[in-house]
Amino acid sequence: MNILNVKNLLIISIGILLTIFLCLFVKNSENEKVNSLITDIDSLIDKKNSQQVNLRYKLFFNYLKQQETDYSIKDNHIYISDNLYIDDDEAKFILPDNLSIEGDLYLNNNYIRQLPNNLSVEGDLILYKTKINQLPEDLHAGSISLPVEQINNIAYRQEVGIDDITLFAVFIDNEIKISVPAWRFLGDLNSFDAKIDEEYSQTTEDEYQSEIEKYKQAAKECVNDLIEMRKNQANLLIVQEQYKDFFKFLDYEKIEYSFKNNNIIIDGWFKIKDSSIQLPDNLSIKGNLNCDGIKVTQLPQLPYNLSVDGEFEILSCGILTELPNRLFVNYLNLGDSFITQLPDDLYVNYLFLRDSFISQLPNNLSVGQHLDLRGTPITQLPDNLKVGKSLILDVRRIRNIAYREYIGEDQITLFSVFVNGEIQISVPSWEFLGNLKSFERKIDVNYQGVTAQQYKQAAKECTDELIEMRKNNVVNNNQITTSDVENPKAKNTIKEAITLSSTPAESRQEDQEFFNKLHKYPLLDTDRFIYIHYSDSDVWIDFRGTPITKIPNRLFIKGSMDISETMLTRLPNKLYVKGLLDISDTVISELPDGIYVNRLNASNTRITKLPDNFYVYDDLYFNNTPITELPSNLLLKGDMDLSDTPITKLPDNLSVGRNLKLNNTNITTLPENLSVGKGLDLDVQKITNIVYREHVGEDDIKLFSVFNNGEIQISVPSWKFLGNLKSFESKIDKKFSEVVAKQYKQVAQDCIDELAKRRNTNRSI
Incomplete structure (x- = not known):
């Protein structure tokens, strides 16, 4: 290789190196420019965010300036590198979200009502005097001190252990932790137990060992309580979604409520103003429950597990035909209602069934104070009945009791009854119910001599008689039942959202003649009954003398009905009439099973006998009929007229509250156990x-x-x-x-x- 070639090669190499150097220099300059631009943009963004944050929380930042507290804003977060003390009641602002404090946060200010979202306090969070009642879910703190009674999403214990500490469980940093303000401790349950063990590691005395267990037990209870509280909160969200209209109504009416153990609790009187609102299950009302009669035509249904601490005014809520399973009511009067059967496991403090069509008591009925059964078709009491203070009934109708009447100077009625798991004595006029021993003590306090002995003797006889009845199993268990109106074991107890209508169901074409007459009465047609309701109980449904030939089955009428002088040949099955049923001057020859009426006028008909499933409470008129026999144990509170009939004998244990007429009959002797209250008229020459x-x-x-x-x-x-x-x-x-x-x-x-x-x-x- 010659010298020229070497020289050229050297020049080329130097040129390449210079080119590489220049490229690198230019690239670094561009990177610096880019980085500088990015920094400028970040600065602008932070500046803009700072301006927005400053604008939103202007009063808060003014306060920081007054207190000469330094802060910075980055990524929408506000950073304070020192302690923050807010103890001036004149400072009226809200705390900003995304607030991070490297020291302590001390709040002593009545204006502050809540902590912000995403609050982080590396030191102590101290809430002394505020209106804060809930801690945010995303809170972080080194330790927490607060008025435990005021905060509703913690679980606490006070005066725990030998040091009388307050400790509480709180959800913080995405887990449940234990806070002990006096120790400036905040940690999970394991670290709390470890701290306790460490604090008392040098102690061997039994007294201190028991204190260790107190601390651990209290902390564990708080954790479990908070877990349950959080479950309730989650369940509340589900319930609020399911019953949106109900909770909107509460909010609109400004009705305060709470949620505990899956129960929605309303602390006071509750009036339903909208019939379209479905009440939620597990509803607990601490006052009365009623409906706004002007606006509520028909309450769709009663919820499962309803609890009412006051009075449930059932008649104000339209035609309610069933009660839900698990009902707890302080005061319940069903005497003028459309209820025909009670649910099992019912608890009522005061239960009035007088003059109702309740035909039997349910299993596990518990009545805290008073139970009134007068004027009902009930003939037998269940063995598991519980009554606290007073039991009132028709002694001649109930088969599994033993009674005496007109006893002593007060002429009392007294009976023995198996209730509250034992044989007890009831004296309704004294509002007394208790065992024989307590009855005798009451007598000794209030009476002496012959009168005291009379009362004690009557009670002893009734007790012995009932013992013998139960021992020999002679109690008659046959009861009047309504098989097709049994209460279903289900939450949905009433057909949903049926509104009273002035026109009957189209499906009942065969009953149209009957319905056409009822255009002025409100009707409720369900799959169980047709209910006819009007506010004035004295108004009659009058079919007298009309061409009507048929009445629908399963008819429940709140009031009276006159069908005399018609072409009717039979009465429908399951007929309930709260007033008088007049069938006089018809060709009706028999009464169907399951007829329940308060008063019956069957004079001038072709009826020869009464059915087994028959109930009439007050008056019974059979004059001028071919009737030949009556059932045993017939009990009436009013009058009975058998004049101008071929009847030959009266039944055993017949009881007529007022007047009995027997003129122009074939009766020749009266039964020994006859009971008539006011007047008895007969053919004196015939009766022996x-x-x-x-x-x-x-x-x-x-x-x-x-x-x-x-x-x-x-x-x-x-x-x-x-x-x-x-x-x-x-x-x-x-x-x-x-x-x-x-x-x-x-x-x-x-x-x-x-x-x-x-x-x-x-x-x-």
Whole structure:
């Protein structure tokens, strides 16, 4: 290689090196420019963000300037490298989100109502006097001190252990931790246990060892409580989504509520103003529950597990036909309602079923104070019934009790009943219910002598009688039932959102003639019953003399119905009438099973007997019918008229509350256990076990003695009088002069003496 070639090669190499150097120099210059540009952009962004943050939280930053507290803003975060103390009540601002404090945060300010989102406090978070009642989920702090009673999303214990510390569980840094403000401790349960073990590691005394367990147990309980609270909060979100309209209504009406153990709790009186709102399950109302009658036509349904600490005004909520499973009510009156059956496991403090169509009590019924069963079709009490203070019923209707009437100077009714797991004595007029021993103690406190002995003897006899009944298993378990209205074991107890309509269901073409007559009455047609409701109980549904020939099955009428003088040949199955049912002057020849009426007028019909499943409470008129027999144990609170019938005998245990008429019948003897309350009229010449006198005194009355209500009494039909000799003489003294009264008294005395002698003679034969 010559010198020229070497020289050229050297020049080329130097040129390449220079080129590489120049390229590198230019590239570095460009990078610096780019980096400088990026820095400028970041600065602009931070500056813009700072301006926005400053604008939004201007009052807060003014406060920082006043306190000469340095801060910086980057990536929408506000950084304070020192402690922050806010203890001036005049400082009225909100704390900004994304606030990071490297020291402590001390709040003593009544204006601050909540902590910001994404708050980080490396030191101590101290909430002394604020209106904060909840900690944010994304909170971070080194330790926390706060008024535990005020914060609703922590779980705490106070005066724990030998040091009387306050500790609480709090959700922080995405986990549940234990805070002990006095120790400036914040850590998980394991680290808390480790700290306790370390603090007391040198201690061997049993007293201190027990204190260690107290600390650990308290912390564990707080953690478990907070876990349950957070579950409730999660469940509340689900419930709020499911029942949006209900919670919107609460918010609109500014009704405060809380959520605990899956129960929605309303602390006070609650009025439903919108029938379209579905009440949620597990609703607990601490006051009364009723409906705004003007706006609510028909409440769709009652929720499962409803609890009402006050009174449930069921009639204000339209035609409710069923009660939900798991119902807890303080005061419940179903006497004028459309409820025919009670759910199992019902708890009510005061339960009034008087004059209702409830035919049997459910399993596990618990009544805290008073239970009133008068005027119902109930004939037997369940063995698992619980009643706290008072049980009132028709003693002659209930088969599994033993009773005595007109006892002692107070003329009380007393009965033995198996309730609360034992045989107890009930005296309704005293509101007393308790075992024989407690009854006798009550008598010893209030009475003495013969009267006390009478009460004790009657109670002892009833107790012994019921023991014998239960021992021999002679309790009659046959009950009036309503099989097709049994309460389903389900939450959905009432057909949803049915509104009362002025027109009946189109599917009932065969009943259209009946419905056409009811255009002015509100109707509710369900798959169980047709309900007819109107506010005035005195208004009649009047079909008298119309060409109607049929009435729908499963009819429930709140009021009275007159179908007399029609072409009807039969009554429907499952007929409920809360007032009078008048079927007089028809060709109806039999009554169906499952008829429940308050009063029945069946005079001038072709009915010959009553069905097994038959219930009438007040009056029963069968005059001028071919009826020949009545069921045993028939109990009426009002009148019964059997005049002009071929009936030959009265049933055993017949009880008529007011007047019994037996004129022009084939009856010749009256049963020994007959009970008539006010008046008894009959053909005195036909009845062999009475003693009578006719054309007595200036009123020309008919008077007779009769064994009634367990004693010999005097009846004067024209006066509608029936009572013992003492009450008869009292009436005479008020009505007549001494001379005239003496004549009446002597006749009555003669009749009583003669009947007593006849009865004694019959016993000796």
